[in-house]
Amino acid sequence: MTDLFDEAFTGSAAPEPQRATSRRNSQRRREAKRRAQRRRNMITFFVMIVSIALLVGGAWVLIRPMISGDGAPSATVSDYPGPGTGEVQIVVNTGETGADIATTLVDNDVVATTGAFVQAYNTNPDAVSIQAGTYTLQSQMNAADAVAALLDPASRSDLTITIPEGWRATKIYARIANRLGITEEEVATAAAEVAASYLPAEAGGEIEGWLFASTYTIQTDSTATSVLQQMVDLTVANLDERNIAAEDREELLIKASIVEAEVANQDDWNMVARVVENRLAGCTGDGTLGMDSTYAYGLNKIAPEITRTEWETEHPFNTRIVPGLPPTPIGAPGAGALDAVLNPPEGDWCYFVTVNPTTGETRFTADYDEHLENQRLYREWLAEQTAAPEETTEGEG
Template identity: 50%
Template sequence: MSDLFDQALLADEPQPGTEHERRAARRDRVERRRRRRRRTAVAVVLSLLFVVGLGVGAFLLIRPLFDDRETPQADDFAGPGSGSVSVVIEEGATGAAMADTLVDAGVVASQQAFVEAFSANPAAAQIQPGTYELMAEMRAEDAVNALLNPANKSELRITVPEGWRASQIFERISSVAQIPLEEVEAAAADREAIGLPAHAAENPEGWFAASTYILEPDADATQILSAMVDQTKSTLESLGVPAERQHEVLTRASIIEHEVNREEDRGKVARVLENRLQNCSGDGLIGMDSTINYGIGRSGGVPERSELDNADNPYNTRIHPGLPPTPIGAPGVAAIEAVLDPPEGDWCYFVTVNLDTGETRFTGDYSEHLRNQELFREWLATNPTDED
């Protein structure tokens, strides 16, 4: 196309001399025009490169300004922090939800700083719900580590040993939670509030499960007792105890807790209870000193003759047949399991012959039982004690 254009231009100009000279002149003119076009093209390319270079340089100069605007530096305190701040981490809280809580409490400077620190710590997912005592104005990284430290978690820890009576449990709650005893007793009397089932006796004894409870530091008496009742209901449900048997099972298990303390003896006592109720003497008397002591408000010792003959004590199982009206303490899971699956045996009698070791002799023969009782008296003679 360019050659045709050149030829058209040459045709418009005057043609000198000979044909050879005219052709040479045309070639010179064409060559000069080609060189001009090349120079023009080079100039255009150089100009474009120059403009592009200026644009790239300008972008590089102002890019940090845009970068800062798009990903700003997260606000973070310098730390280490000061004072004390209580924060509550809710159940199922995400890192972002924790961040919001901490920002509101003045513990960390920004949500972004905490979320970044949370994401960078592989253990952060193990942060537990609860109340924590932290410092104000902490570094986000330090705040994550503080939430992973159990020492910073505020909690109310109450332990109920196996066999404890409700009165002992109430005193423990009052002491540990700093709640007036009368307030704890009043809470226990509100059956609906603490979740007692309809088949529980008027006396809630036995429904406050033996266990260790970890609660929020501001838990009140109703919340604490509810947790204990819930634990009992959960245990009975997990063991498949139907509602109509729960009171009876708790009563039997509570007696076991007070009669023996060795694991291997629990099932045997459960069998003794069953045998005495069914066929040992035919009168249905279980004759347990532990129940008599409960009825007179004593935790141990051997009942005196007047106490053994006291028919006004509804817990006197030497006079009143069957099980006592209620459990006599808080049974543990092992005692409940023993009631549900006692070993086979003809035992009707048992006696602990050594209170130090807990050695207990079981027999179905009354004469042998008398000999075992003599062994116990011999032990008492050399080991005076007020305990039974």
Template identity: 50%
Template sequence: MTDRSPDSGASAPDSGRAGAPTRTRRNLTILGVLVVALALLVAGAWQLVIPMLRDADDPVTDYPGPGSGEVSVVISDPTAQEIGTTLAEAGVVATSQAFVDAYAANPDATSIAPGTYTLPQRMRAADAVLALLDPANRADRTLTIPAGWRETQITAKVAEVMGVPLADVEAAAEQVELPEGATSLEGWLYADSYTVSPGQTPLDALQAMVDRTVEVLDERGVAPEDREETLIRASIVEAEVADAEDRGRVARVLDNRLEGCADVGRLLQMSSTVAYGLDKAVTDLTLADLDDDSTPFNTYVFEGLPPAPINSPGTTALDAVLDPPAGDWCYFVTVNLETGETRFTDDPAEHELNRAEYREWLERWREEQSAAAGDAAGEG
């Protein structure tokens, strides 16, 4: 008999309808998880893409530093823009503009000098400015030759600055290509400051000095056949006096002597040439030295100019020789080598008085030097 009560047989259909919402919630949960995961994935990817897009729109303008590696750069034009371009091309700084800005921010930057520098790459621009101001980063060296130095002094300086044996420089001196008419290397090593770059040889350094001498003479319109004589005259002027005005007067005395003066003829009577020939200091000369005919540089014995320059003259001596003032002086003497006071005259008698005054000064000076040496020995 079939039970037809209200509760009978109703449980099966009701159970089927109650299960549908449960599956729907489960599906929604799974879908939600997938959506969240996808969102996280997209967000993560976006975080990777954004910097790439940012770098494309906003490239690096300055490295964070401190840099690494090593590169050699040559600074020829020490202006901010030119240095920046050079450093950027070498990979030292990120951009030229970064260096220009750092240069403007450092008041010492204008002291950056031309030369060859060894620097790290990928430096902060401000650090690059500081590095260029540090002499320790210079790969080259400065070779300075004072006016009036002899060849022996110059070759010794080249050896010192370049860190090579003196014998190597002396050997190089024999290989220098001299201009036509030059009798020796003496006088042709122009007094100036030179940059010695890595890889340069002593021969390169010496040849640069000779080439510079030719350049300076050419700038002043000196004919090739007159170069050697001009250097000889200028070297005497350089050795005799320091004052620019006195140098012009000494150059005029040389002209007058070579044309012939009353009681000395064409004898120049220059102590500087005698000292050079005997390899002495002027203050060490004796009266006997003035009569020594063993050297052609003794202009107290031999008439006319000596056979070669006696040092490397500077521009003021050269200019004095090329454009001396008018004057009839045939004599001069520096009566005090410490002050440089020099007397000029055309009167032989007055000249002898001036020479006597010099000898008195020299005697006092020698006594002071002797006393000082004795005191130093006593202290030792």
């Protein structure tokens, strides 16, 4: 029995070394997995740290210009508390953005930073209405107050003068006098000086037609002389831009001024320019322009007030009698009229009549009988408006 017991015991205990080895192998595998997991965790953490750093750096590059007025690092938008002191003149140029204006204000210490002004500019819905010009502001203003000041006309230290197309020189003098707070006589005196010493030689000493129709920005200390010179300069600039030879400039200005004065509808300017050329070329047989506008200028009255006797009187500006162009322009031409004269359409029109001045409807024709019919239509319109003055003739081209 003992031998049998010993054999049975020995047989059951023999696998013990194999189980121990298996446990050790399993433990080593678990430790290897843990080490691998720790490595993966460390790599993931490192990648996350690098990603966060890159995001923060990129955000700082984008944000720093908005929160720093001088390009130096700044954690917040810096702004003066205001209200500001002293006086600073600032020029806002045409086409400048809020950021452009901000740079000018920072350079002159009106606001603390570009970021503060841009933020205030974007917050104020009216800021886009800030006009080009010269403004008197204060040093070290609150950015929101600076925006409000630029929107306040009282802050403007310059003026604008608008000259519509077709205005004669005397009317322009009146507007300049009103803007500068001086008399029309003072402006007329300045005009005479400009005509004598500043006008191009081809103007022949006549300033009429050389005061370009446009809007001008002037300073509060501007003089009538400087304003008139500015207008002459713009005329010369427009002629230079179109490569007009000196000997052709006065003629171009005369024609352009007539085109503007004859019809209100700018779409008809080109056709009127063609009629002028056809008339000068002799389509009527006598080389006369027959334009009411020229004689109205010469007599300083509106065409319907010109009497039959006056129409039959020879006068340098009576283009119904005197062939060719009048001696000077009859108003201030603009760019549109210059281009109309330089590029008239092809056509044989010799006459035109604005049959309805209210709507501006103008009819063009090469046939004289049709022209007479168009005159009749004009007279009908005139009769509907008011009785025509005694001994006058209807307007025509």
